[in-house]
Amino acid sequence: MSDLVLHPSVEAFDRLLESEPLLLVDFWATWCTPCKMIAPVIEQLADQYAGKVTVVKVDIDEHASLADRYGIQMIPTVLLFHKGSLVGRQVGMKPAGVYETMIEEELSVR
Amino acid sequence: MIIGAGPAGLSAAVNALTRGKTVRILSGGDPFLKKAERVDNYLGLYHVSGEELMASFLEHVKAMGVEPEIGRVVNILPFGDKFMVNFNSEILQAKTVILALGASSPKPIPGEGKLLGRGVSYCATCDGMLYRGKEAVVYGQSDGAAGEANFLHSIGVKVTYVTARERPAELSPHIPYLRGTIAEILGSKTVTGARVGDRILEAQGVFLLRNSIAPDTLMDGLEMKSGFVVVNSAMETSIPGVFACGDCTGKPLQVSKAVGEGLIAGQQAAKHLDEIQKEEKEYV
Numbered sequence: 001m002s003d004l005v006l007h008p009s010v011e012a013f014d015r016l017l018e019s020e021p022l023l024l025v026d027f028w029a030t031w032c033t034p035c036k037m038i039a040p041v042i043e044q045l046a047d048q049y050a051g052k053v054t055v056v057k058v059d060i061d062e063h064a065s066l067a068d069r070y071g072i073q074m075i076p077t078v079l080l081f082h083k084g085s086l087v088g089r090q091v092g093m094k095p096a097g098v099y100e101t102m103i104e105e106e107l108s109v110r
Numbered sequence: 111m112i113i114g115a116g117p118a119g120l121s122a123a124v125n126a127l128t129r130g131k132t133v134r135i136l137s138g139g140d141p142f143l144k145k146a147e148r149v150d151n152y153l154g155l156y157h158v159s160g161e162e163l164m165a166s167f168l169e170h171v172k173a174m175g176v177e178p179e180i181g182r183v184v185n186i187l188p189f190g191d192k193f194m195v196n197f198n199s200e201i202l203q204a205k206t207v208i209l210a211l212g213a214s215s216p217k218p219i220p221g222e223g224k225l226l227g228r229g230v231s232y233c234a235t236c237d238g239m240l241y242r243g244k245e246a247v248v249y250g251q252s253d254g255a256a257g258e259a260n261f262l263h264s265i266g267v268k269v270t271y272v273t274a275r276e277r278p279a280e281l282s283p284h285i286p287y288l289r290g291t292i293a294e295i296l297g298s299k300t301v302t303g304a305r306v307g308d309r310i311l312e313a314q315g316v317f318l319l320r321n322s323i324a325p326d327t328l329m330d331g332l333e334m335k336s337g338f339v340v341v342n343s344a345m346e347t348s349i350p351g352v353f354a355c356g357d358c359t360g361k362p363l364q365v366s367k368a369v370g371e372g373l374i375a376g377q378q379a380a381k382h383l384d385e386i387q388k389e390e391k392e393y394v
Contacts (some may be wrong), residue, residue, distance in 0.1 A: 031239055033199045037187045061239070073300060073315075074227035074237055091227035094330050095188050 004046035006056045010063055013056065020054040022106060023081040024099070027058050027072045034093040035076045041096045042078075045103070053103055080106060111195055111204035113186075113328075115178035116141030117365045118356025119210030120167045121372025122379070126208075127174045129380035134204075135171070136197050137178040138321055139253060142212055142357070143365060152365050163365065182254065184233050186329045188349060191386060199235050205386060206351050206379045209329075209339060210372060213357035214322040221295030222318065229301025230316050232323060234258035237315070242266040246315035247304045249273070249292050255319040256281040262317070270313070272306055292316070325358055336360075345375040353379050 008016060016023055026042045028035035046055035060067035060075060070079060070086075080088030080102055088102040112119045112126075115137035123133050143149075146160025155163065171177070181198040186207060195202040222230055231237040234248070238261060245268045248259040256271070256278035263269045269285050271277075277287045290306040295316050297303070303312045325339050326332045333340040333348035338360040345353045355371035357363045 029239060032236060033196050033201060034185055034187075034236060037185070037189075037194045037196060037201055040189060041187070071228075071300065073229055073240060074231060075240070077227070092330075093185055093187055098330065 004050055004055060005043055006054070007059070008056055010066060013058065013063070013066060016054060016056060017081055017084045020081075021083060021110065022049075022053040022103070024049075024053050024055045024103065025058055025079045025081065026056070027060050027067060027070070027075050027077045027079070029060050029075055032075050038076050038078075038093050041099065044096060045099055048100075049103060052107060078102075082106060082110070111136065111193065111202065111206070112208045112210060113183050113195075114138075114141070114210030114212060114356070114358075115168075116143055116210060116212055116356060116368065117164075117167060118358075118368035118372040118375070119178075119208070120171050121369040122208045122210060122353075122355055122376035123171050123176055123372075124174065125373045125376030126380050127171075127176065129377065131380050131383055133176050134202070135176060135178040136183050136195070136202075137180055138182060139180060142214070149365060183323075183328065184236065185327075188351070191351070193351065206353070206382050208375050208379055209325060209347070209352065209354040209358055210356045210368075210375070211325055211328075211339075211354075211358040212322065213338075213363050216320050216322055216324060219292055219295055219318070221297065225295055225297055225301050225316075228299065229297060229314055230295060230318065232318055232320075232327065234262050234317050234319065237317075238262045238265055238267060241315040244268065244314040245270070245312060246317060247272055247292070247311050247313045248317045248319060249304075250275075250278065250319055252319045252321040258317070258319055259285055267315070270311055272304070272311070292318075325354070343374075344378045345371055346378065351382060353382075 058066050078090045112122050112135045115135050123135055126133050143160045144164045149158050184196040187194045193204045193207050248271050250273040259269050259271050260282045263282050263285050271285050271287045274291050292304045294305040303310050304316050326334050339354040339358050341354050341359045345355050347354050353375040355375035356368035
């Protein structure tokens, strides 16, 4: 498991949301098979974009308030934030390239 | 990994096996051919029933030591040079994938595409927990749908079961049943309900449980044309390492064509595996 993927509390999440230029959030749960399938993809992204994108995972059972806040209706859902504003949303399991494109597009305009 | 156990999938299996490859066949249940009353255009076997033909195909594969595994492939994800396959909520790994899914690409229900992941789901065991304490409609079109509805009920989802068929015997007596077809899924940003005839069922979730799943729903980014998987003459799809054969690649939807394409897909997948192995050796 990559050390670069964080598992913040709601308070820590809110702090990261404000402080990080780019924050990638993977909403998941322990019972969700597709979430387990993209876990290595998310870890790879954390390594690949180390220093550029902060990567966190939110267990929707532990932090239901965050899942409600962002209207998570299917998991995995991956959101990308730029200084607190939502700039990207991928619902369902996607191949690595889809997340890379979402991140690259944001990096190119920053 | 071969997805589908109709003539194309089994032909691909035979041809990958004869090249010494390890094969697993995942099957959703009885292939369409089994229902065909008579097949008159399969060379050498005049006047044969679909059931007989299918049984002899299956016998052939079994004699080579492989038996199709029955269950549901929910999705497939490429990762590096491998593939992860979600089969009955278990993650299997494969170096190459052959899609032999058959032709029954479902016709989408109005609202389905727009609300997918916003209340519309194809998998109760995947997304069910999100609807605990909420109302959900299960549209049962597959053999295992009643079981999935019972699962949702057991975790605390308020389920209404809709199907065009009779009430399934195995459906929990606590689940209300409505006979009909879903004409539309309602909601602008998220699902608010489903329309069945003149009735509106209020719900936050709609589970569409079909036997067949559209190939590009199974695998994100798979190139499709008019409901069929796009392949070249080597049966390669738009995703490297993924091959397709049989009815899912297009017309004519005939056994001979499926068997022929299965042969090519099986051989090409074996060749692909040899190439990977060679690269790995060179890399080491």
